[in-house]
Amino acid sequence: MVVVAKSNTPKNCGASTLKAQLAEQTAAAAVISSNPYDQYYHTSKWPKDNMPFHPGELQIQRAAGVHERVMTYAPKLIRPYMPEQHVDFYQAQPVLVVAARRSHGHAAPNHPTSSSTSSIWATLVTSPTGQADLVSSPNLITLELNAYVAPSDALYGALTVPGTDVGILGIEFATKRRNRVNGRITAVGPSSCSGVDPNTKNLSSVLTFTVDQSFGNCPQYIKPRKWWTAAVVDDATTSFTHTYAEAPSSASHPRVMSTELTPAQMQQVALAETIFVATGYPRTGDDDDDVRHGNDVSHRGGPAGFVQVQDSQTLILPEFAGNNIFNTLGNLRIDPHMGITIPFLETGGMLQLSGTATVNMDSAVAAQRYPGALRLITFNIEYVNVVPDGSLPVRWTVPEEWSSRQLRVKAIVPESETVKSFYLEPIRDDDNSSNNNNNNNKPLWKFTAGQHLPIQLQTPQGEVLRTYSLSGSPRLPHNQEYYRISVKREPMGKASTFLHEHMQVGNLIQVNRPAGDFLLPPASSIIGRGDQETGEAATSSSPPPPLLLLLSNGIGVTPILSMLHQVVGEEEEAAAAAKTKRPRRAVVWVHGARNSKFHPFRQEVQDLARRAQALSSSSLHLTTHVVYSQPLATDVLRSDRGSGGISSDTTAAGNYDSPGHVTGDLVERLTLEAAATVGADGTTATSSSSSSSNNTRQVLSKAHVYMCGNGGFMADMEEALHLTGVNPKNIFFETF
Numbered sequence: 001m002v003v004v005a006k007s008n009t010p011k012n013c014g015a016s017t018l019k020a021q022l023a024e025q026t027a028a029a030a031v032i033s034s035n036p037y038d039q040y041y042h043t044s045k046w047p048k049d050n051m052p053f054h055p056g057e058l059q060i061q062r063a064a065g066v067h068e069r070v071m072t073y074a075p076k077l078i079r080p081y082m083p084e085q086h087v088d089f090y091q092a093q094p095v096l097v098v099a100a101r102r103s104h105g106h107a108a109p110n111h112p113t114s115s116s117t118s119s120i121w122a123t124l125v126t127s128p129t130g131q132a133d134l135v136s137s138p139n140l141i142t143l144e145l146n147a148y149v150a151p152s153d154a155l156y157g158a159l160t161v162p163g164t165d166v167g168i169l170g171i172e173f174a175t176k177r178r179n180r181v182n183g184r185i186t187a188v189g190p191s192s193c194s195g196v197d198p199n200t201k202n203l204s205s206v207l208t209f210t211v212d213q214s215f216g217n218c219p220q221y222i223k224p225r226k227w228w229t230a231a232v233v234d235d236a237t238t239s240f241t242h243t244y245a246e247a248p249s250s251a252s253h254p255r256v257m258s259t260e261l262t263p264a265q266m267q268q269v270a271l272a273e274t275i276f277v278a279t280g281y282p283r284t285g286d287d288d289d290d291v292r293h294g295n296d297v298s299h300r301g302g303p304a305g306f307v308q309v310q311d312s313q314t315l316i317l318p319e320f321a322g323n324n325i326f327n328t329l330g331n332l333r334i335d336p337h338m339g340i341t342i343p344f345l346e347t348g349g350m351l352q353l354s355g356t357a358t359v360n361m362d363s364a365v366a367a368q369r370y371p372g373a374l375r376l377i378t379f380n381i382e383y384v385n386v387v388p389d390g391s392l393p394v395r396w397t398v399p400e401e402w403s404s405r406q407l408r409v410k411a412i413v414p415e416s417e418t419v420k421s422f423y424l425e426p427i428r429d430d431d432n433s434s435n436n437n438n439n440n441n442k443p444l445w446k447f448t449a450g451q452h453l454p455i456q457l458q459t460p461q462g463e464v465l466r467t468y469s470l471s472g473s474p475r476l477p478h479n480q481e482y483y484r485i486s487v488k489r490e491p492m493g494k495a496s497t498f499l500h501e502h503m504q505v506g507n508l509i510q511v512n513r514p515a516g517d518f519l520l521p522p523a524s525s526i527i528g529r530g531d532q533e534t535g536e537a538a539t540s541s542s543p544p545p546p547l548l549l550l551l552s553n554g555i556g557v558t559p560i561l562s563m564l565h566q567v568v569g570e571e572e573e574a575a576a577a578a579k580t581k582r583p584r585r586a587v588v589w590v591h592g593a594r595n596s597k598f599h600p601f602r603q604e605v606q607d608l609a610r611r612a613q614a615l616s617s618s619s620l621h622l623t624t625h626v627v628y629s630q631p632l633a634t635d636v637l638r639s640d641r642g643s644g645g646i647s648s649d650t651t652a653a654g655n656y657d658s659p660g661h662v663t664g665d666l667v668e669r670l671t672l673e674a675a676a677t678v679g680a681d682g683t684t685a686t687s688s689s690s691s692s693s694n695n696t697r698q699v700l701s702k703a704h705v706y707m708c709g710n711g712g713f714m715a716d717m718e719e720a721l722h723l724t725g726v727n728p729k730n731i732f733f734e735t736f
Contacts, residue, residue, distance in 0.1 A: 664720025
């Protein structure tokens with residue numbers, strides 16, 4: 001999940017970094033000659049045909065019949081650099097998940113005829129302190145890791161050779177957000193960032209990681225947890241040289257690996273709810289600079305038992321519908337080596353497995369074993385390594401106040417041909433469907449516009465965990481409060497199909513507290529990550545940005561709609577309280593849909609626009625624009641656009657504003673038009689001002705953008721906004 005970013009200057013780094021320079025350059029001009037990120041694509045490493053996938057991934061995509069669709073967005077979503085908010089995200093993490101290979105010098109004991117003498121593993125690395133001081137970043141293509149690896153770890157001492165391929169996963173359990181970046185270790189030595197605490201032992205030595213590919217993942221299958229530091233690793237092991245840079249000594253740190261699981265370990269695997277999977281596409285020597293080579297690490301999650309233990313040397317993993325990129329399965333098509341790590345999050349240990357895997361693409365066979373599964377992975381264990389409890393200084397737990405609770409389905413409302421909204425309310429003690437527990441009558445957890453609601457469904461095929469964005473207003477009175485999730489039915493979606501076909505008013509749904517840090521702070525808040533556990537934004541007296549862009553397509557409308565509710569609600573409350581005149585701000589909402597049959601919330605957005613137009617304070621200038629890619633013969637184009645961005649006749653027919661797709665040109669035009677209506681200082685802009693051009697530049701540099709949709713849509717919007725002059729650090733997005 002994606003965030004409201006904190007300060008754009010990387011942690012411990014000076015303002016002269018490439019990232020800061022890019023932000024300054026973008027904010028200084030209304031239109032720049034080219035995308036500031038083009039430089040990262042124009043290198044010998046990045047494929048000249050912009051094809052981000054290697055042959056194994058292409059084979060799996062084509063076998064699944066999804067390659068053409070994936071290519072409409074993936075080349076824009078997979079980047080040779082990290083977006084600013086990804087940099088901020090990695091720097092806030094106390095732990096990263098890492099994939100790398102380890103040489104054995106001999107074939108696997110279970111496969112003595114194999115020619116392979118190396119294995120691939122996944123592990124968790126922390127800083128020696130167990131705090132969020134693991135990562136710093138001098139620019140958009142570099143992470144510097146002040147990393148601690150336990151001496152008992154299978155990858156202890158394996159990450160210190162420049163050129164080592166490393167896959168990295170950042171996962172934030174509290175917000176259910178995860179991002180991935182693959183690349184290589186390019187240096188081991190002093191940090192290029194300033195401000196390292198001289199009193200902290202050996203923290204000036206780091207692993208320098210250079211990015212090859214960077215991309216985000218959706219928040220599905222992640223169980224919310226809160227991290228904490230159990231204890232600082234003692235002085236004998238906080239030495240960077242001792243715990244990381246040196247190769248392991250068999251005398252001082254003997255590592256005895258077994259070749260099969262014990263009965264106790266088989267039980268641990270069977271109870272796992274979270275695992276990490278390492279795979280890779282090895283370099284051959286002929287094309288070592290090709291960024292498609294390297295190692296990759298991914299997260300798998302589900303209810304206990306989702307990993308099936310066939311015997312002491314064989315595990316079965318299901319593959320469900322996902323992003324269709326098939327990094328893991330594509331890697332296995334070329335190289336069958338795979339690693340699985342089961343983290344013991346509450347106790348600071350790990351069970352690390354390495355071996356080989358085969359993939360069964362027969363969806364019928366997969367569904368027989370796991371209802372809803374599309375493919376199966378059979379994992380054959382070759383090595384078993386144990387990292388004892390207490391080895392890592394970071395722990396995760398589920399606080400009591402985060403415990404799940406049941407909510408009652410109050411109403412179900414069809415929003416379009418494929419979308420239904422489910423209204424959820426607290427259970428009352430007098431509700432006959434209630435089991436009368438401590439959560440009855442309690443108010444709902446507060447949420448911030450943009451967050452999602454984790455739910456657990458008990459279906460005929462077993463337990464299903466999903467997250468759905470909250471689409472309603474976060475500003476409801478206490479006695480009227482409810483959560484609204486709006487769910488698009490997906491053809492292969494177990495959860496969406498169950499909700500659409502079987503959920504009824506009065507049924508109970510198990511939920512966890514709202515999560516995610518794709519947050520629109522209240523108008524009186526300064527942009528910041530705020531409290532990621534409660535969703536509360538960091539507050540200050542800073543005025544809201546003069547220009548706010550809300551962009552969505554498809555079901556990406558749900559968190560954006562909640563943000564629009566928040567904006568209009570804030571202005572109405574301020575007007576009702578007769579407060580001092582608020583700074584004027586322009587808000588632009590642009591949404592793309594197929595046509596009126598597949599356009600949820602059309603009337604709701606129009607009502608919000610009318611409410612904004614009716615405000616006597618005139619502090620809010622709201623423009624809405626709807627684009628239909630395949631309008632029906634009965635759909636009516638609105639040609640008369642009045643003040644406030646809606647039809648001057650609010651009862652007139654008309655349900656969209658332009659045909660085609662939401663394009664960069666359209667967003668650029670609407671953005672510039674809106675920027676011309678507001679002053680950078682929160683006043684009303686005047687056309688007679690001799691400095692109107694300079695004012696527009698200032699407004700654009702202060703503008704904030706929130707967007708949610710498919711990968712291709714967001715990549716197109718990001719590029720257009722850069723060219724328009726919006727500061728990259730103020731662009732926030734949610735990846736579905």
